[in-house]
Amino acid sequence: MAVFLELSGEQALIVGGGSVALRRARTLLEAGLQVRVVAPRVLDELAALPMRHEARTYRPDDVQGMRVVVAATDDAAVNDAVTADARAAGALVNHAGDAGQGTLRFPAVTGRAGVQVAIATGRELPMLAQALREGVEGLLPTQADLDGWVARREQALTMAGSEREAALEALRLDIRAAIGAGLADGLRPGSLKRGAA
């Protein structure tokens, strides 16, 4: 199920301190969560982030009170245990090595000016998610586009009856045309390579 979560200010636990933990820490901090990391060793880039680090191995009571838990150690048995403990404690949990055990999957994300696009492949194929993300990036409207469209929509909503419908339809067509222009640009000959012809 695809949803956008509003978890600003909530507590998150990341178990593990490697490159996956670093990616998850950046995502969670950007979303405004308070991040605690439990791992004997963490990457320097992770240590530099505004999070609390406890330099030790995982203990089952670490998940208590957490809204989000990430199991990202290099030990599959530990990740399995963290995931089971977190589920039992009612937290949302991501298992880095076997996402199907958890309740949270992390998509490839792109966005601009509040518009967000998240991509999941329904399997473990991150390079497809990354390629699709790159394809979508060029379609994102600018802040000025968005401001103009919001103003036009608000104006249309003050109208009544067929006038309102016509104004909304004109806006819909203009938005589609703008996105379509971005698509056409991305599909110029040679810009999409499907392997040897």
Ligand SMILES: C[C@@]1(CC(=O)O)c2cc3[nH]c(cc4nc(cc5[nH]c(cc(n2)[C@H]1CCC(=O)O)[C@@](C)(CC(=O)O)[C@@H]5CCC(=O)O)C(CC(=O)O)=C4CCC(=O)O)c(CCC(=O)O)c3CC(=O)O
């Ligand atoms: C299930 C999922 C996790 C989940 O949802 O919890 C998952 C699983 C696994 N990834 C693996 C490997 C890598 N993943 C990345 C990068 C990303 N992986 C992401 C998502 C997901 N990865 C979810 C499915 C997404 C989907 O397909 O819908 C992205 C989009 C988001 C993010 O993680 O931040 C982010 C790109 C962000 C961006 O650029 O926008 C890189 C680095 C790179 O490519 O540069 C590598 C190393 C290269 C390689 O191996 O490909 C492995 C093998 C591990 C092993 O070695 O055993 C597994 C596990 C397995 O396959 O079992």
Ligand SMILES: NC(=O)C1=CN([C@@H]2O[C@H](COP(=O)(O)OP(=O)(O)OC[C@H]3O[C@@H](n4cnc5c(N)ncnc54)[C@H](O)[C@@H]3O)[C@@H](O)[C@H]2O)C=CC1
């Ligand atoms: N979802 C994804 O996109 C990806 C998932 N993976 C999976 O995620 C796992 C982790 O990958 P990396 O971050 O590259 O690992 P890594 O090897 O760089 O880091 C492992 C971390 O786990 C910590 N750790 C080990 N035992 C622990 C314990 N008992 N308690 C707390 N911390 C402990 C270590 O101190 C270290 O910080 C991989 O084993 C793989 O299964 C790997 C690459 C991408």
